[in-house]
Every structure is written in structure tokens, then in C-alpha cells.
Amino acid sequence: MLNYISRRLVLLLIVVLGVTIMTFVSMNLAPGDPAEMIAMARYGLENLTAEEVEHIRISEGLDAPVWIQYTHWLAHALRGDFGRSLVTGDPVLQEIIVRAPATLMLALASLIVSLLIAIPAGIISAAKQNSLLDYLARSGALLGASMPNFWLALLLILLFSVTLGWLPVFGYGELRHIILPAVTLGTGLAAVSTRLIRSSMLEVLEQDYITTARAKGLREGNIISRHAFKNAFIPVITVIGLQLGHLLEGTVIVESIFGWPGLGKLLVDSIFARDYALIQACVLLFAVFFVLINLLVDILYVYLDPRIRYEKKG
Amino acid sequence: MALLSIRNLTTIFNCEEGQLKACSNVSLDINPGQTLGIIGETGCGKSVLGMSVLRLLPANAVINGQIMYKNQDLLTLPDKEMCKVRGSEIGFLPQSPSTSLNPVLSIGEQLTEGLQLHRGMIKEKARIIALDILRSLGLKDSARTSAEYPHQLSGGMKQRVLAAISISGQPSLLIADEPTKGLDAVNRIQVVDLLRQLSRKTRASLLLITHDLKVAAALCDEIAVMYSGEIVEKGPAEQVLNNPLHPYTQGLVASLPERGLYPIPGHSPGLLDDSPGCRFYSRCPIGNEKCKCQPIINREVDGVHVRCLYIDQSGGAQQRIYGRGFQSEAG
Amino acid sequence: MSVFKNKLTLIGMIIILLLLCAAIFAPVLTPHNPNTQCLSQALKGPCSDYPCGTDEFGRCIFSRIIYGARVSLAIGIAVTAVSAAIGVVLGMAAGYYGRAVDEIIMRIVDIFLAFPGLILALVVAGLLGPGIGNVMLALALVGWMGYARVVRGTVLAEKEKEYIETARSLGANDLYIMFRHLLPNVIAPVIIMASVGIGYAILAAAGLSFLGLGAQPPTAVWGSMLSDGKTYLQTAPHLTIFPGLAILVTVLAFNFLGDGLRDLLDPRLKDKAWNRG
Numbered sequence: 068m069l070n071y072i073s074r075r076l077v078l079l080l081i082v083v084l085g086v087t088i089m090t091f092v093s094m095n096l097a098p099g100d101p102a103e104m105i106a107m108a109r110y111g112l113e114n115l116t117a118e119e120v121e122h123i124r125i126s127e128g129l130d131a132p133v134w135i136q137y138t139h140w141l142a143h144a145l146r147g148d149f150g151r152s153l154v155t156g157d158p159v160l161q162e163i164i165v166r167a168p169a170t171l172m173l174a175l176a177s178l179i180v181s182l183l184i185a186i187p188a189g190i191i192s193a194a195k196q197n198s199l200l201d202y203l204a205r206s207g208a209l210l211g212a213s214m215p216n217f218w219l220a221l222l223l224i225l226l227f228s229v230t231l232g233w234l235p236v237f238g239y240g241e242l243r244h245i246i247l248p249a250v251t252l253g254t255g256l257a258a259v260s261t262r263l264i265r266s267s268m269l270e271v272l273e274q275d276y277i278t279t280a281r282a283k284g285l286r287e288g289n290i291i292s293r294h295a296f297k298n299a300f301i302p303v304i305t306v307i308g309l310q311l312g313h314l315l316e317g318t319v320i321v322e323s324i325f326g327w328p329g330l331g332k333l334l335v336d337s338i339f340a341r342d343y344a345l346i347q348a349c350v351l352l353f354a355v356f357f358v359l360i361n362l363l364v365d366i367l368y369v370y371l372d373p374r375i376r377y378e379k380k381g
Numbered sequence: 382m383a384l385l386s387i388r389n390l391t392t393i394f395n396c397e398e399g400q401l402k403a404c405s406n407v408s409l410d411i412n413p414g415q416t417l418g419i420i421g422e423t424g425c426g427k428s429v430l431g432m433s434v435l436r437l438l439p440a441n442a443v444i445n446g447q448i449m450y451k452n453q454d455l456l457t458l459p460d461k462e463m464c465k466v467r468g469s470e471i472g473f474l475p476q477s478p479s480t481s482l483n484p485v486l487s488i489g490e491q492l493t494e495g496l497q498l499h500r501g502m503i504k505e506k507a508r509i510i511a512l513d514i515l516r517s518l519g520l521k522d523s524a525r526t527s528a529e530y531p532h533q534l535s536g537g538m539k540q541r542v543l544a545a546i547s548i549s550g551q552p553s554l555l556i557a558d559e560p561t562k563g564l565d566a567v568n569r570i571q572v573v574d575l576l577r578q579l580s581r582k583t584r585a586s587l588l589l590i591t592h593d594l595k596v597a598a599a600l601c602d603e604i605a606v607m608y609s610g611e612i613v614e615k616g617p618a619e620q621v622l623n624n625p626l627h628p629y630t631q632g633l634v635a636s637l638p639e640r641g642l643y644p645i646p647g648h649s650p651g652l653l654d655d656s657p658g659c660r661f662y663s664r665c666p667i668g669n670e671k672c673k674c675q676p677i678i679n680r681e682v683d684g685v686h687v688r689c690l691y692i693d694q695s696g697g698a699q700q701r702i703y704g705r706g707f708q709s710e711a712g
Numbered sequence: 713m714s715v716f717k718n719k720l721t722l723i724g725m726i727i728i729l730l731l732l733c734a735a736i737f738a739p740v741l742t743p744h745n746p747n748t749q750c751l752s753q754a755l756k757g758p759c760s761d762y763p764c765g766t767d768e769f770g771r772c773i774f775s776r777i778i779y780g781a782r783v784s785l786a787i788g789i790a791v792t793a794v795s796a797a798i799g800v801v802l803g804m805a806a807g808y809y810g811r812a813v814d815e816i817i818m819r820i821v822d823i824f825l826a827f828p829g830l831i832l833a834l835v836v837a838g839l840l841g842p843g844i845g846n847v848m849l850a851l852a853l854v855g856w857m858g859y860a861r862v863v864r865g866t867v868l869a870e871k872e873k874e875y876i877e878t879a880r881s882l883g884a885n886d887l888y889i890m891f892r893h894l895l896p897n898v899i900a901p902v903i904i905m906a907s908v909g910i911g912y913a914i915l916a917a918a919g920l921s922f923l924g925l926g927a928q929p930p931t932a933v934w935g936s937m938l939s940d941g942k943t944y945l946q947t948a949p950h951l952t953i954f955p956g957l958a959i960l961v962t963v964l965a966f967n968f969l970g971d972g973l974r975d976l977l978d979p980r981l982k983d984k985a986w987n988r989g
Contacts, residue, residue, distance in 0.1 A: 078823070089832065089836060196440075215915055218959060225952070276483040279546065283494055284466070284467035294483050294486070312828045316831055319830070350832075373484065
């Protein structure tokens with residue numbers, strides 16, 4: 068297990084190196100002068116002067132070759148110093164630490180929404196195969212998997228904020244603020260999970276041990292909740308872990324729409340501002356989250372499946 | 382008074398290819414404490430017969446006829462009532478021990494379920510009884526076994542655990558589905574012992590479904606031979622095995638290794654085939670046109686029911702096709 | 713079951729064909745020029761003159777959606793083609809040569825899979841600057857890993873077979889064996905993945921253009937139409953409803969097709985008919 072975790076951490080390191088290098092390369096391949104962009108972001112178009120641009124170029128080290136800029140950044144990052152935002156001048160680390168909880172909260176809330184939908188839908192769909200409910204669940208899943216989340220977000224706003232006036236569009240801090248973004252992200256995830264849980268349940272319900280359980284006289288509900296679900300859920304967990312990655316992707320757009328003050332919105336804003344100190348740090352944090360989530364999922368998997376659990380012990 | 386009395390049981394599967402008749406017009410009786418063996422080749426419908434009694438078939442199966450158990454027809458019971466019959470009245474020993482236990486629940490959890498459900502025990506009590514049952518079936522370190530998961534047990538241990546589960550509800554009837562399938566000789570003897578132990582301990586009737594004539598000979602009081610969904614011969618075990626009347630039973634006996642391993646030529650007809658006559662006709666050495674077209678009626682000879690046109694009413698003159706009976710060679 | 717699936721596959725194919733026609737014959741099919749502004753007609757709801765209404769500049773939304781299909785389909789198909797090509801080449805090399813080549817390629821795949829692809833695409837496309845080409849590049853960059861994995865697996869299984877030995881003994885070189893003998897085996901799974909992949913690429917591209925990346929104004933693009941429309945959500949919801957519907961229907965069609973093709977080409981994945989109710 069330890070061996071496995073350390074391998075994961077090495078992978079994390081490589082991923083961080085990879086994506087940050089790619090960010091640097093993209094930054095420098097882009098047309099336009101980063102120093103000018105930053106100056107524009109800081110002082111606005113009207114106050115832009117050549118001296119200021121030059122000043123920024125030198126003070127931010129943008130005159131050095133790319134690889135020096137990168138190693139410079141890396142050396143500092145390894146010491147926990149992610150620099151200052153090129154636009155606001157605030158320390159990046161602080162900015163990110165302030166923003167991270169919002170994204171994690173949104174991701175968690177979305178995951179809860181998706182499981183609240185997918186678990187019952189998947190189970191009912193499998194238990195009542197080819198019934199009306201099954202068709203409804205499957206159609207819903209197909210629809211959900213093809214639904215652009217930014218469109219869904221706008222439709223939800225249209226219905227619940229504009230027409231009914233029940234929920235606010237923007238805001239942060241109260242439960243009612245998280246509902247629309249979490250539902251937007253959660254339903255997309257639920258679509259995929261429902262299909263998975265359904266097919267996994269169907270496979271499990273065919274197993275011999277289910278017949279054994281039925282022959283004991285257990286009720287169908289008991290068989291599904293106690294004997295089938297745990298078996299069916301184990302393979303689903305891995306995929307849900309992967310799906311969480313897509314959830315992080317989704318936060319980028321959904322946070323922008325709902326003005327949710329998380330990492331996703333921060334990343335988008337900093338990309339348009341070309342604030343690459345912030346971009347690098349956001350990208351790095353997303354990589355850390357993604358790898359850690361997958362690590363957690365794998366550990367959960369081991370915990371749930373006695374076959375693996377005991378192999379590791381023995 | 383029979384404990385289980387099956388009348389005209391017909392089980393049909395609605396498949397894409399058409400209607401698959403796995404059991405047709407099966408009638409059987411099992412008396413209290415008696416062991417009835419259903420023997421036949423793989424795919425003859427004998428497992429479906431067992432599962433029809435428990436009503437544990439896929440949704441595309443249609444069961445017709447009557448299954449009278451303790452004077453109630455199981456086929457007309459509501460689902461809820463049927464659940465009460467399963468496990469507590471009728472126990473089931475499944476055919477493949479390796480896949481028949483839930484991999485993510487401990488042995489103890491799987492064994493106490495039935496006790497709690499059917500005998501109304503609280504968890505602690507159920508645990509104690511479960512350990513007793515395991516011990517009585519030869520699993521000495523029952524506390525440890527109970528805490529373990531299926532993948533930690535050997536095949537033999539799993540079979541014992543399944544046996545423990547099957548009797549935990551104190552059923553009056555046990556259905557054992559191919560308990561010796563895929564086992565080597567040594568393990569087969571152990572399973573036969575186990576089944577003997579079970580019927581002695583529980584005094585339950587046993588419906589033993591097997592393709593293994595020797596196991597049937599060792600355990601059964603009565604034997605029914607099944608071929609392509611139909612019972613072709615049934616009667617007291619000794620009589621059926623020593624003096625097989627139906628050409629198919631004779632063929633089965635002759636195909637035993639110690640009888641020279643003469644296989645019956647040909648294949649059994651698909652269960653989709655629905656011709657009126659004898660289903661064994663195409664492989665039968667004495668069959669003719671009459672067998673093919675004419676519905677066959679059961680005849681009784683010395684307490685043995687045979688489904689063949691050419692069984693003499695007197696019972697003495699039937700042709701010996703595949704050599705002698707079963708026991709004559711065993712000595 | 714199979715009827716349900718087959719019907720959906722057929723619907724998917726019909727929709728895709730209609731979209732292709734719409735994209736190709738856009739100038740003939742559209743009632744208005746997609747970029748002609750007519751401020752007097754701004755923000756009109758759907759009517760006989762403008763089937764989907766008009767936007768804030770009085771441009772015909774229906775015409776813009778039809779022209780948007782060109783961009784969307786072009787991006788979807790191009791991105792998928794490039795991703796699939798990269799994936800097939802790398803997957804084939806990994807499977808065929810094995811050892812170090814396999815190890816290196818598959819580790820690269822792992823690295824790419826260990827980061828949320830759309831975020832990487834966003835960063836790359838965002839930094840490279842606006843433009844359809846950059847979006848395509850970014851999406852292709854993060855979309856090839858699945859193909860590489862599947863192709864590698866198929867090649868691994870196939871290369872041990874006797875006909876490959878025979879071909880080699882007859883003097884065929886590696887490239888010939890790969891493209892003449894191994895390639896046909898990977899076509900079916902790649903096509904299945906690609907049909908779903910086009911839908912996914914269209915969705916991702918729409919997402920990026922919603923954020924303001926990709927084709928720039930005045931080019932009609934579904935994603936940015938939505939993004940522009942959201943300002944008028946309160947007064948003119950048709951600005952967001954119709955372009956979104958276009959994305960949904962298109963992606964749905966490719967998913968239907970992908971599902972159907974999977975059943976058709978890969979019988980192992982077919983739903984089993986023998987389940988208890």
C-alpha cells in the first residue's frame with residue numbers, strides 16, 4: 068500500500084511538472100507581449116505607457132529566456148513560494164487558499180447531488196429492468212450525458228431565479244447559493260453514474276450468490292440493498308473517482324456562470340488576465356486535487372472489497 | 382401423504398428464438414424424510430425443475446401446473462408468502478460453492494441472516510446458533526470461519542458453509558442442485574457424506590438433482606430420470622438403477638465408466654423442439670415411426686413408471702439393449 | 713431492448729445527416745445572412761420571419777445556428793480525427809514494439825490521464841490566444857489517450873496470432889505489418905470511440921467558446937451565442953434556449969450513434985437479455 072501511495076506521489080510530481088511546463092510553453096508561444104498584457108490589466112488601457120511595460124518586464128523577470136523563467140518559478144514553488152499575482156500583486160498562495168474551499172465545497176455538494184440521483188435511479192432501473200421507470204431513468208441518463216452544463220445552468224437560472232424567483236443567481240456563503248451550481252454539476256455526473264450503477268447492478272443480480280440469498284427467503288429489497296448493492300458499487304467507485312475529475316473541469320465553467328468564488332473562476336479570470344503566476348498555481352492545485360481524489364478512491368476501494376483488503380494484510 | 386407433490390409442471394422460457402420448454406408435464410412426489418434423485422444429462426431441465434419449486438427463475442420463465450407443498454400450491458402463493466417458504470420450509474444447496482457465497486459479506490453475516498429472518502433470533506443468539514451449525518458440519522474453528530470472507534475458504538469449506546445456510550431455517554425439504562458437479566472422486570465422497578449428515582440431522586426430505594448415478598445410488602430412495610424436459614422413468618432407486626426399463630436409462634447406466642463407458646449416440650433434441658412423440662426417439666436403438674408421432678403415455682411396471690411405448694405391461698419381456706443393470710457389476 | 717437501441721441509432725444517424733446537410737448547404741437554407749445586423753429587429757422572439765428570433769443586434773438566430781453547425785462539426789470532426797490519429801499511432805507503437813517503447817508511451821498516457829483534460833485544454837487554448845485552431849489543438853492534445861489504450865490492447869492481443877508470424881516470415885517489415893495487418897483490427901473500436909468522441913469534442917469546444925475562447929465575433933458559434941445570450945436571459949430567453957438546444961441535439965445524436973455502433977460492432981458489451989425482473 069505504501070509502495071502504491073509513493074508511486075502515486077511520484078506521478079503527481081511528474082504531472083505537476085508536465086502541466087506547468089505546458090502552461091509556460093503556451094504562454095510564450097502566444098502572440099502578444101505578456102508584459103503589455105499585464106500592464107494593461109494593472110493600469111488599464113488609457114494609462115498604458117512604454118516605461119511601465121518595460122518596468123513590468125524587468126520586475127517580473129519576463130525578459131529572461133523561458134526556461135530560466137520556469138526554473139526560477141519552480142525553485143520558488145518548491146519552497147512554497149508561488150509569487151505574487153501579476154495583476155493584483157497579492158501573494159498567490161494566499162489567494163488560492165482563500166479560493167480552494169469554495170471549489171471543494173461545490174465539488175462535494177455536486178457529488179452528493181449526483182449520488183442522491185444516481186444511486187436510486189440506477190438501482191430502480193436495474194431492479195425493474197425494462198419497466199417504464201427503467202426507460203425513464205435511461206432516457207434521463209442519455210439526456211444528462213449530452214447536456215452542456217453551461218446551458219443547463221442557464222436553464223436552471225431561467226426557471227428557478229428568473230421565472231420562479233426561488234433561488235439567487237449569484238452569491239456565496241449560504242446554502243441557497245450552492246443549490247443551483249451543485250445541481251448543474253451533479254446532474255451531469257449523475258447521468259454517467261446512473262448508467263454505470265444500472266449495468267453493474269444487472270451484472271451482480273445474475274450472480275449465483277444472489278440466488279443463494281433469494282433461496283434463503285430474503286425479500287427483494289433486502290437482497291438489493293444488502294447483497295447486490297455493495298458488490299455493484301465497488302466497480303462504480305473507480306469510475307466515480309474519474310468522474311470527479313470531470314467535476315473539477317465542470318467547476319471552471321459553472322463557477323464562472325454563477326460567480327462562485329472558487330479556483331475554477333480564478334483560473335478563467337487569470338487566463339484572460341494572463342496572470343501566469345496565478346495560472347500556474349491553480350493548475351498545480353487542480354493536479355494535486357485530481358491525483359489525491361483518485362488516491363482516496365483507490366483506498367476506499369480497498370477498504371470496501373474484502374478480497375483486496377485481506378490480500379494487502381496477508 | 383406426500384410432503385411435496387408436483388403435478389403436470391411445465392416450465393417455459395420465452396426467448397428470442399421462441400418458447401423453450403425446459404420441463405414438460407412433470408409429476409413427482411416426495412414423502413417426508415425421503416430422498417428423491419432427479420438424474421439426467423446437463424441441460425435436460427432438472428435444475429430448472431428444482432428452481433421452479435423455489436420459484437427462482439428468470440423473469441422470462443412461465444411455470445404452469447401445481448406444486449403442492451404441505452397442502453398449499455406454491456405456484457399460487459403471493460411473493461411475500463413464497464419468501465417465507467424459501468429457506469424456512471425449503472432449503473437450497475446451490476451447485477457451485479465457489480460463486481454461491483457473497484464475496485463482500487462475512488460467512489457469519491451470510492449465515493445469521495436466515496436465522497434472524499426465519500427463526501426470529503436476535504443477532505447475538507443467531508451468532509451462537511450459527512457457530513453451532515458450522516461446528517456440527519465439521520468446521521471445527523467455527524468462530525474463525527464465521528469471521529472470514531468466502532475467498533479465504535477452500536471449496537470444501539464453502540460447500541459446508543452453504544450446507545449450513547441451507548439448513549439454518551430448519552426446512553422440511555432440501556433441494557440440492559448438482560452438489561458434486563466438477564468435483565474429483567475424493568471430494569465427491571465428502572459431499573455424499575455431507576448430504577447424508579444433513580438428512581440425518583434435519584430429517585428433512587431431499588430433492589437431489591444430479592447427473593451422477595453413483596451419488597444418486599448412494600443417497601436416494603427414489604429416482605426419477607429426466608430427459609429433455611420429461612420424466613422418462615421413475616421408481617425405487619434400486620429398481621431403476623439395477624433394472625432400468627427405459628432405453629435412455631439403460632443408456633445412462635451403460636455409459637458409466639465401469640460399464641465400459643458406452644456413450645449414447647447422438648444429441649438430445651433442443652428444448653425448442655415440440656414434436657408430439659417420444660423425445661428420445663432420434664437416439665433410441667428400438668425407436669420407430671410410431672414413437673415419433675404418437676404421444677407417449679406412462680406405464681407402470683412393478684411400481685416403476687416408464688414413458689416408453691415398448692415397455693411390456695407384464696414387465697418381464699422388455700428388451701435389454703445396453704447390457705445388464707447397475708448393481709450386478711458393482712460387486 | 714435492441715429495438716429501443718436500434719431506433720435511437722437510426723435517429724442519431726438521421727440527425728447527423730441533417731446537420732451535415734445544414735452545414736454544407738447553409739447559404740441556401742438560411743433565411744438571412746447570419747452576420748447582418750438589423751438593430752430595428754433586435755431581440756425579437758420567434759416569428760414567421762425569424763424562426764428562432766433575433767439577437768441583440770437583430771441577427772437571425774436560426775441562420776446563425778445553421779452556420780454555427782459548420783464550425784461545431786468541423787471542430788468535432790477535426791479534433792477527433794487528430795486525437796484518433798495520435799492515439800492509433802502511439803497505441804500501435806506501444807503494443808507492437810512493447811518493452812521500453814510501451815513503457816514510455818503508457819506512462820505518458822498515465823500522466824495525461826492524471827490531469828483533468830478540459831482544464832489543460834482551457835489553459836493551453838486560453839494562453840495561445842483566441843482562434844479556432846488553438847481550441848482544436850488544445851482539445852486534440854487532451855483527447856488521444858483513450859484511443860492509445862484501446863489500440864494498444866487490441867494490438868497486444870492480435871500480434872501473437874499466427875498470421876502475423878506468417879507475414880513476418882514472408883519478409884514483411886514492421887510498418888507493413890502494422891498498417892496492413894494490425895490496423896484493420898483496431899478500426900471497429902476506434903470508430904465506436906470516435907463517434908462518441910465527436911460529440912464530446914463539440915461539447916468541449918462549445919464550453920470553451922462559451923468562456924470566450926475559439927472563434928471570435930462575428931463568426932456564429934453555438935457556445936458564444938449562448939454566452940452572449942445570457943445577458944438577456946430575463947427579457948429574451950430564446951437567445952439561450954435555441955443555441956443550447958442545437959448543442960444538446962447534436963451531442964445526443966453522436967452519443968446515440970456511438971451506443972448503437974458499440975452494440976453492432978462489439979457484441980460483448982450488449983445488454984444481456986437474461987435478467988430477473
